[in-house]
Amino acid sequence: MTSPGTSSNPLRVAIVGSGPSGFYAADALQKKPDLVVEIDMFDRLPTPFGLVRGGVAPDHQKIKSVTKVYERIAAQPSFRFYGNVEFGKDITHDEIMAHYHAVIYTVGAQTDKHLGIPGEDLPGSLPATEFVAWYNGHPDYHDLQFDLSAEAAAVVGIGNVAMDVARILARSIDELKKTDMADYAIAALEKSNIKTIYILGRRGPVQAAFTDPEIKEMGEMEVADVVVGPDEVRLDPASQAYLDKGEDAVARRNMEHLRRYAENPTSGKPKKIVFRFCVSPVELIGTDKVEAVKIVKNELVQNEKGDIRPRATDQFETLPVGMVFRSVGYRGLPLPGVPFYEGWGTIPNDKGRILTDHKDGQVVPGEYVSGWIKRGPSGVIGTNKPDSVETVEMLIEDMAAGKLHDPAQPGRESVDKLLAGRGVRVVTFADWQILDQIETARGAAQGRPRVKMTTVKEMLDALAEHHQAAPAGS
Ligand code: NAP
Numbered sequence: 001m002t003s004p005g006t007s008s009n010p011l012r013v014a015i016v017g018s019g020p021s022g023f024y025a026a027d028a029l030q031k032k033p034d035l036v037v038e039i040d041m042f043d044r045l046p047t048p049f050g051l052v053r054g055g056v057a058p059d060h061q062k063i064k065s066v067t068k069v070y071e072r073i074a075a076q077p078s079f080r081f082y083g084n085v086e087f088g089k090d091i092t093h094d095e096i097m098a099h100y101h102a103v104i105y106t107v108g109a110q111t112d113k114h115l116g117i118p119g120e121d122l123p124g125s126l127p128a129t130e131f132v133a134w135y136n137g138h139p140d141y142h143d144l145q146f147d148l149s150a151e152a153a154a155v156v157g158i159g160n161v162a163m164d165v166a167r168i169l170a171r172s173i174d175e176l177k178k179t180d181m182a183d184y185a186i187a188a189l190e191k192s193n194i195k196t197i198y199i200l201g202r203r204g205p206v207q208a209a210f211t212d213p214e215i216k217e218m219g220e221m222e223v224a225d226v227v228v229g230p231d232e233v234r235l236d237p238a239s240q241a242y243l244d245k246g247e248d249a250v251a252r253r254n255m256e257h258l259r260r261y262a263e264n265p266t267s268g269k270p271k272k273i274v275f276r277f278c279v280s281p282v283e284l285i286g287t288d289k290v291e292a293v294k295i296v297k298n299e300l301v302q303n304e305k306g307d308i309r310p311r312a313t314d315q316f317e318t319l320p321v322g323m324v325f326r327s328v329g330y331r332g333l334p335l336p337g338v339p340f341y342e343g344w345g346t347i348p349n350d351k352g353r354i355l356t357d358h359k360d361g362q363v364v365p366g367e368y369v370s371g372w373i374k375r376g377p378s379g380v381i382g383t384n385k386p387d388s389v390e391t392v393e394m395l396i397e398d399m400a401a402g403k404l405h406d407p408a409q410p411g412r413e414s415v416d417k418l419l420a421g422r423g424v425r426v427v428t429f430a431d432w433q434i435l436d437q438i439e440t441a442r443g444a445a446q447g448r449p450r451v452k453m454t455t456v457k458e459m460l461d462a463l464a465e466h467h468q469a470a471p472a473g474s
Contacts, residue, residue, distance in 0.1 A: 019050020021371025150322020366405025
């Protein structure tokens with residue numbers, strides 16, 4: 001057998017996960033000159049695009065147009081989509097290894113980090129990740145209920161996910177009705193009583209993780225004022241010195257927006273988004289559900305490495321809120337048969353080559369990783385492109401060195417046979433395009449980008465109905 005990558009022995013790569021990092025990995029493989037490659041992309045959902053569909057905020061439609069790029073990648077003859085196929089259940093790790101020269105895991109980070117404070121388990125204490133997945137119509141979160149009857153909510157964390165959550169809570173129902181937010185979420189938010197949204201940052205505005213377009217947008221809300229008290233933008237000497245260096249343009253622009261908010265009076269809109277910096281929740285208070293959050297004021301201190309860190313003072317305050325969303329970062333989950341480093345919630349790797357262990361691990365031949373499950377939950381969608389290019393470079397280097405896995409059954413038909421034998425209803429990319437058309441047509445009728453299907457059953461039923469009406473090949 002010749003080495004893989006030729007027409008007599010195409011390089012067979014499985015990509016597990018169909019979010020941005022998966023598509024950028026496929027793209028990097030397709031762009032290798034003279035490489036003959038077969039890419040099979042698996043996703044446990046019938047729908048592709050990962051966080052672009054299930055994470056990007058519904059009022060940020062422009063960001064979602066990146067899927068046009070992914071559609072072009074999917075249209076290449078080298079590419080096949082295996083939607084509705086769960087790794088570890090419908091196809092195991094060993095079965096993947098029996099069918100492919102290499103596998104790239106691009107499964108993202110599906111769960112959230114905790115605060116570790118008393119009261120965190122009370123009803124009304126919620127992970128932002130679940131709220132985001134729910135309003136975006138992710139089938140796993142379709143059945144969640146959010147009690148939005150309180151007058152005030154708090155969002156802990158000052159990253160862009162916190163901005164998304166706060167914005168969605170502060171939008172008018174007319175604004176939401178123009179989006180592709182799940183219908184059940186629009187209906188629930190229509191009855192929302194929340195008027196005040198606190199955003200709580202443990203460090204100061206200069207250390208905020210949000211970016212300037214997001215903080216600018218806060219000042220442009222239809223029915224919500226943004227409230228920044230004058231004390232919130234008064235900087236400690238270390239933060240001021242950092243800003244004065246002029247090396248962090250995002251922090252400078254963030255400060256300009258926040259200072260503008262602090263100087264301008266509010267305009268009496270019915271809702272308000274209140275920024276509080278240098279505070280940490282220490283307890284969620286309530287008997288049957290969250291009724292308040294106790295916060296401690298922090299001071300900022302520079303450690304020996306020069307990092308500006310929060311240190312609790314003895315000043316406490318209690319904010320009456322009925323909901324607390326923790327938005328302090330996502331975390332990856334382990335995949336069956338694949339190494340995992342609990343400490344960071346990532347798959348241990350060296351530039352994308354999977355290692356048996358986080359410390360001094362050996363390379364696992366033929367297994368690679370990219371995206372949030374490789375580097376942790378950071379960066380924007382585009383950050384995944386160079387990340388996946390790096391991973392694919394390692395894969396190609398290993399192929400040239402004869403270090404890839406040698407699959408026992410290197411044929412596409414045998415994967416299909418295996419899944420068919422298990423009764424798995426594989427959703428192809430052509431199937432997804434049918435679902436896409438149905439959703440966008442429903443949306444067009446309502447002046448919305450799409451009306452999402454939010455259960456797997458609904459999607460499979462719609463496909464069955466479509467194929468019954470127009471049998472393939474007819
Ligand atoms: P993130 O950017 O890492 O922000 C996490 C926030 O949580 C930080 O403010 C962090 O503060 C805070 N935090 C962590 N532990 C905490 C604790 N124990 N108590 C209080 N605060 C704590 O994460 P993210 O918001 O989940 O976003 C993930 C990635 O997706 C980011 O790269 C983000 O930019 C990106 N994203 C982009 C967009 C967009 O482009 N519009 C939208 C959504 C998400 P410290 O800094 O003090 O640790």
